Amino acid sequence: MRKLDITDIEDIALGAALLGAGGGGDPYIGKLIAIGAVREKGPAVLIDPEELEDDAQVLAIAMMGAPTVLAEKAIGGNEYRTLMNMMTQFLGRSVDAIYPIEAGGVNSMLPIAASAHLGIPIVDADGMGRAFPELQMVTFTIGGIDSCPMALTDEKGNCVLYRTISNKWTEELARSVTMSCGGAVSVALYPMSGKQMKEYGVLNILTRSQKLGEAIRTVKNQDSGLSPEEHFLRFSEGYKLFRGKITDVRRETRGAFNFGRVLLDGTGEYKGRSAYVDFQNENLLACVDGEILATVPDLICIVDAETFSPVTTDALKYGKRVFVIGLQCFGLWRTPAGLELTGPRYFGCETDYIPVEERCKGGQADV
Amino acid sequence: MRKLDITDIEDIALGAALLGAGGGGDPYIGKLIAIGAVREKGPAVLIDPEELEDDAQVLAIAMMGAPTVLAEKAIGGNEYRTLMNMMTQFLGRSVDAIYPIEAGGVNSMLPIAASAHLGIPIVDADGMGRAFPELQMVTFTIGGIDSCPMALTDEKGNCVLYRTISNKWTEELARSVTMSCGGAVSVALYPMSGKQMKEYGVLNILTRSQKLGEAIRTVKNQDSGLSPEEHFLRFSEGYKLFRGKITDVRRETRGAFNFGRVLLDGTGEYKGRSAYVDFQNENLLACVDGEILATVPDLICIVDAETFSPVTTDALKYGKRVFVIGLQCFGLWRTPAGLELTGPRYFGCETDYIPVEERCKGGQADV
Numbered sequence: 001m002r003k004l005d006i007t008d009i010e011d012i013a014l015g016a017a018l019l020g021a022g023g024g025g026d027p028y029i030g031k032l033i034a035i036g037a038v039r040e041k042g043p044a045v046l047i048d049p050e051e052l053e054d055d056a057q058v059l060a061i062a063m064m065g066a067p068t069v070l071a072e073k074a075i076g077g078n079e080y081r082t083l084m085n086m087m088t089q090f091l092g093r094s095v096d097a098i099y100p101i102e103a104g105g106v107n108s109m110l111p112i113a114a115s116a117h118l119g120i121p122i123v124d125a126d127g128m129g130r131a132f133p134e135l136q137m138v139t140f141t142i143g144g145i146d147s148c149p150m151a152l153t154d155e156k157g158n159c160v161l162y163r164t165i166s167n168k169w170t171e172e173l174a175r176s177v178t179m180s181c182g183g184a185v186s187v188a189l190y191p192m193s194g195k196q197m198k199e200y201g202v203l204n205i206l207t208r209s210q211k212l213g214e215a216i217r218t219v220k221n222q223d224s225g226l227s228p229e230e231h232f233l234r235f236s237e238g239y240k241l242f243r244g245k246i247t248d249v250r251r252e253t254r255g256a257f258n259f260g261r262v263l264l265d266g267t268g269e270y271k272g273r274s275a276y277v278d279f280q281n282e283n284l285l286a287c288v289d290g291e292i293l294a295t296v297p298d299l300i301c302i303v304d305a306e307t308f309s310p311v312t313t314d315a316l317k318y319g320k321r322v323f324v325i326g327l328q329c330f331g332l333w334r335t336p337a338g339l340e341l342t343g344p345r346y347f348g349c350e351t352d353y354i355p356v357e358e359r360c361k362g363g364q365a366d367v
Numbered sequence: 368m369r370k371l372d373i374t375d376i377e378d379i380a381l382g383a384a385l386l387g388a389g390g391g392g393d394p395y396i397g398k399l400i401a402i403g404a405v406r407e408k409g410p411a412v413l414i415d416p417e418e419l420e421d422d423a424q425v426l427a428i429a430m431m432g433a434p435t436v437l438a439e440k441a442i443g444g445n446e447y448r449t450l451m452n453m454m455t456q457f458l459g460r461s462v463d464a465i466y467p468i469e470a471g472g473v474n475s476m477l478p479i480a481a482s483a484h485l486g487i488p489i490v491d492a493d494g495m496g497r498a499f500p501e502l503q504m505v506t507f508t509i510g511g512i513d514s515c516p517m518a519l520t521d522e523k524g525n526c527v528l529y530r531t532i533s534n535k536w537t538e539e540l541a542r543s544v545t546m547s548c549g550g551a552v553s554v555a556l557y558p559m560s561g562k563q564m565k566e567y568g569v570l571n572i573l574t575r576s577q578k579l580g581e582a583i584r585t586v587k588n589q590d591s592g593l594s595p596e597e598h599f600l601r602f603s604e605g606y607k608l609f610r611g612k613i614t615d616v617r618r619e620t621r622g623a624f625n626f627g628r629v630l631l632d633g634t635g636e637y638k639g640r641s642a643y644v645d646f647q648n649e650n651l652l653a654c655v656d657g658e659i660l661a662t663v664p665d666l667i668c669i670v671d672a673e674t675f676s677p678v679t680t681d682a683l684k685y686g687k688r689v690f691v692i693g694l695q696c697f698g699l700w701r702t703p704a705g706l707e708l709t710g711p712r713y714f715g716c717e718t719d720y721i722p723v724e725e726r727c728k729g730g731q732a733d734v
Contacts, residue, residue, distance in 0.1 A: 086530075089457075158536050161528040163453075169525050176543035 001051060001121065003043040008210060009034050009112060015212030016100075016108030017310040018236065019205070019327075021299040023282035024104010024131035025063065026312055033106070037077065037113035044115035047097060049125045049203050052194030057093055058123055059191040060101040061114040064135065064152070064174060065184030066258050066281065079153050080114040083188035086151035086161055091191055099123040099197065101138065101190065103205055104131040105312060110186070125201035127190060129330035130299050132342055133257055133281040135174060136167035139330065140190050142337045143200035150174065150189035154181040179256045202330050212236060216308050229323070232308045236301075238325035239360045241286050241293045242275040243268050243305060246320045257281055262302070262316045264324070277302065277324065278349070279313045285349050286324060294326035295344040297333035298356040301325050326356035368418060368488065370410040375577055376401050376479060382579030383467075383475030384677040385603065386572070386694075388666040390649035391471010391498035392430065393679055400473070404444065404480035411482035414464060416492045416570050419561030424460055425490055426558040427468040428481045431502065431519070431541060432551030433625050433648065446520050447481040450555035453518035453528055458558055466490040466564070468505065468557065470572055471498040472679060477553070492568035494557060496697035497666050499709055500624055500648040502541060503534035506697065507557050509704045510567035517541065517556035521548040546623045569697050579603060583675050596690070599675045603668075605692035606727045608653050608660045609642040610635050610672060613687045624648055629669070629683045631691070644669065644691065645716070646680045652716050653691060661693035662711040664700035665723040668692050693723035 004012070010031055017027035038044055052058065061080065088094055097120055100111045108126075115122045127138030135147060147170040150162040160177050164170045170189070178185050215235040219228045226234060233240060244264035251260040259280050266273035275288040283300035286293050294300050302311045305321040332338050334355065340346070343353045371379070377398055384394035405411055419425065428447065455461055464487055467478045475493075482489045494505030502514060514537040517529040527544050531537045537556070545552050582602040586595045593601060600607060611631035618627040626647050633640035642655040650667035653660050661667050669678045672688040699705050701722065707713070710720045 156536075157532045158540060159530040160540060161530075163526040163528075165524045169523075172547050173525060173527060173544050176547040177540050180539050180543040 001045060001047045003045055004038070004112060006035055006038070009038065009109070011210045011213030011217060012112075012206055013105055013109055013213065014216050014309065015209035015214070016103040016206075017105035017312065018212055018216065018301055018303065019129065019209060019299065020102070020104035020131040020310065020312065021282045021301055022279050022313040023133065024102055024108070024312070025106025026315065027105030027109075027310070030106040030109030034109040034112040037116040041116040042119070044112040045121040046124050046206060047121045049123055049198050049201060052097065052123060052197060054193060054195035056096040056194035057091065057191065058097045058099055058194060058197050059087060059095055059188050060127065061098050061111045062101040062107045062187050062189070063110060063184055064187045065178045065256050066253055077113070077117050079155070079186040080117045082153045082157075082159060083151045083186060084118055086159060087149060087188050087191060090149040090161060095120060095191075096194075097121045097123050099201070100126045100206070102126055102128040102131040103209060105310075107131065108206065108209060122206070123197060123201070124206045125197055125203045126205045127201065129202035129205055130297075131282050135171035135189070137342050138167075138190065139200045139202060139332050140192065140196070141167045141341060142332055142335070143196065145190060145192050145196055145200065147189050149191065150187060152177060152185050152187045154185045175256055183256050219308050228308065233325065236325065236327060238301070238327050239294070239356050241300070241326050241360070242266065242288050242324040243270045244275060244322065246316060246318055246322065249316045249318065258313055260313065264322070267305075267321060275324070280347060281313065283313065284347050285344060285351075286326065292351055293359050294356040295349055295351060295353060296347060297329040297338065297342040297353070299327035299329060301327060326360065328356060368412060368414045371405070371413055371479060373402055373405070376405065376476070378577045378580030378584060379479075379573055380472055380476055380580065381583050381676065382576035382581070383470040383573075384472035384679065385579055385583065385668055385670065386496065386576060386666065387469070387471035387498040387677065387679065388649045388668055389646050389680040390500065391469055391475070391679070392473025393682065394472030394476075394677070397473040397476030401476040401479040404483040408483040409486075411479040412488040413491050413573060414488045416490055416565050416568060419464065419490060419564060421560060421562035423463040423561035424458065424558065425464045425466055425561060425564050426454060426462055426555050427494065428465050428478045429468040429474045429554050429556070430477060430551055431554045432545045433620055433623050444480070444484050446522070446553040447484045449520045449524070449526060450518045450553060451485055453526060454516060454555050454558060457516040457528060462487060462558075463561075464488045464490050466568070467493045467573070469493055469495040469498040470576060472677075474498065475573065475576060489573070490564060490568070491573045492564055492570045493572045494568060496569035496572055497664075498649050502538040502556070504709050505557065506567045506569060506699050507559065507563070508534045508708060509699055509702070510563065512557060512559050512563055512567065514556050516558065517554060519544060519552050519554045521552045542623055550623050586675050595675065600692065603692065603694060605668070605694050606661070606723050608667070608693050608727070609633065609655050609691040610637045611642060611689065613683060613685055613689065616683045616685065625680055627680065631689070634672075634688060642691070647714060648680065650680065651714050652711060652718070653693065659718055660726050661723040662716055662718060662720060663714060664696040664705065664709040664720070666694035666696060668694060693727065695723060
């Protein structure tokens with residue numbers, strides 16, 4: 001158990017945004033919300049999953065919707081209490097701790113804000129180890145854990161509570177209401193026991209995010225003897241996919257998702273080559289000179305070529321120079337059940353899943 | 368308090384379908400559901416609103432969605448219990464009686480089926496005195512009564528509970544989920560006290576429906592000395608608008624509503640004349656030879672030219688011979704608050720509301 005100070009929060013936001021793989025929202029907005037809440041209400045407390053009693057009651061607090069909309073809509077502080085009241089009423093018991101549903105610039109931060117507002121700790125675990133666009137795409141679904149009861153509220157005060165027959169149906173019905181509410185809402189979902197969390201959660205993800213964020217922050221002031229790029233690939237355990245300049249970003253906001261493709265012209269050692277990355281909130285597939293180098297569920301992360309700060313899909317713009325890496329996803333995603341939920345074919349990509357380390361074997365991506 | 372027998376139910380379905388003004392669902396489907404429930408579970412009991420204690424808890428049970436879809440989807444019996452469990456949990460008390468939200472072939476019948484399933488009585492009152500396409504279009508909205516908590520369930524077992532900031536928002540968010548669930552769902556809504564029901568409800572509407580249904584059933588076997596048409600206009604208190612043959616029906620199912628226009632060529636005393644009726648689930652506007660003769664919130668009812676059985680908008684088809692009448696709506700709809708909710712301009716009709724009896728004054732419509 002430890003209190004999160006301002007630097008901790010900033011590092012978590014930055015590292016979680018990297019793990020967001022293009023989604024999960026803008027870490028700048030995320031950290032403003034979390035730091036504001038901590039300054040106003042008092043510290044947020046992080047606990048290790050091992051500190052949870054088996055019969056503890058935990059649930060996730062998150063935003064749902066298109067990240068571009070999320071950046072436009074105000075987030076108050078009343079939502080957390082509203083969500084918690086609805087959930088405790090339906091669960092018939094109090095909640096011992098909250099947790100983030102995914103890594104990402106906003107969804108790693110909202111539980112910190114909620115922790116400050118509600119005075120209950122955050123568990124150092126999530127349900128993805130990255131960000132994914134749909135609600136059923138969590139390790140908990142593989143574990144047979146119900147997303148419901150799930151509570152949803154918007155900034156106007158509308159509240160909706162779900163009990164569905166499957167996590168996919170929760171996604172469907174919550175997405176409809178999210179769209180009707182203007183494209184982004186606050187939710188509480190996947191209530192579960194401490195035992196279930198320890199069994200199926202992606203453990204210590206906030207601590208990992210924090211270490212990644214700290215390393216990005218200090219990438220130019222480190223004394224490893226490595227170049228910043230080499231150092232970045234080392235600490236992130238990343239596979240180098242491409243370096244280039246953005247030449248076009250095709251976007252479409254549809255069904256409360258951001259769809260699109262970013263096109264890149266190679267720079268530096270990639271000069272004369274080209275690449276693209278497809279996304280649905282998160283990056284789905286990276287293709288260099290016609291060869292697919294990485295797909296979901298592995299993480300495709302686009303970072304600023306100089307600072308190595310993560311660039312979310314909504315921040316992609318013409319002329320920006322970026323560096324693209326692939327990270328191995330959490331092991332459970334590579335099982336048949338995991339690939340059924342989040343493999344490339346689910347997203348309409350015409351390829352089987354091949355782990356990023358195999359796709360990059362022998363190529364320039366090997367480090 | 369009286370038990371409803373099979374003939375009572377059949378007459379209510381028929382009369383309510385007339386008052387449905389083209390909407391509210393197919394009375395044949397409605398009565399099958401109600402009679403099936405009564406035969407299986409025991410009688411449904413109707414109580415007069417005056418029999419309600421002021422502090423009694425009542426709520427409406429209804430189907431929501433496009434009537435065309437409603438005819439395609441199976442309706443089980445589990446929905447009533449599911450809805451009631453959700454509502455009692457959120458209300459924190461038991462429910463003393465249920466009521467129909469609107470007149471109509473299906474929505475007059477579901478509370479009868481629910482009454483048989485749940486063993487609680489139906490109040491002889493509703494919130495429209497006709498059918499309307501949107502959820503906030505009830506006299507209760509004029510009375511400041513909240514539609515929430517509202518429960519929604521589909522035939523698969525998905526459940527959603529709403530608490531919104533306005534009845535219009537309930538419509539918006541429930542309509543989204545209705546569409547995602549395939550276009551038709553079961554709902555429980557507008558929980559209120561006996562006092563509120565007596566103050567704002569359209570009282571004795573089931574009894575009125577039953578009398579209308581009985582009169583339609585016996586229109587050719589009555590001894591009033593009047594022709595069937597004269598007799599029909601007399602007992603329905605209707606204004607004659609048109610008689611003709613359907614030459615075209617333009618339909619569009621959009622946003623879980625049935626939109627359209629039916630075109631008519633005059634027959635009999637209307638030979639050589641033409642008319643159309645616009646609808647959104649319910650009939651909105653009747654126009655004869657370019658002159659508007661009736662609009663919402665007054666009732667525009669299309670009935671079979673021979674049997675005087677109501678023809679719902681989804682049963683309109685080429686070649687059918689029909690008789691079109693206008694009925695005065697419940698008084699509260701003619702107030703400024705009522706017209707804001709359900710007047711012709713709300714539905715996009717470019718005309719002010721003029722009561723049907725004034726529009727038809729001096730014309731052929733006067734009886």
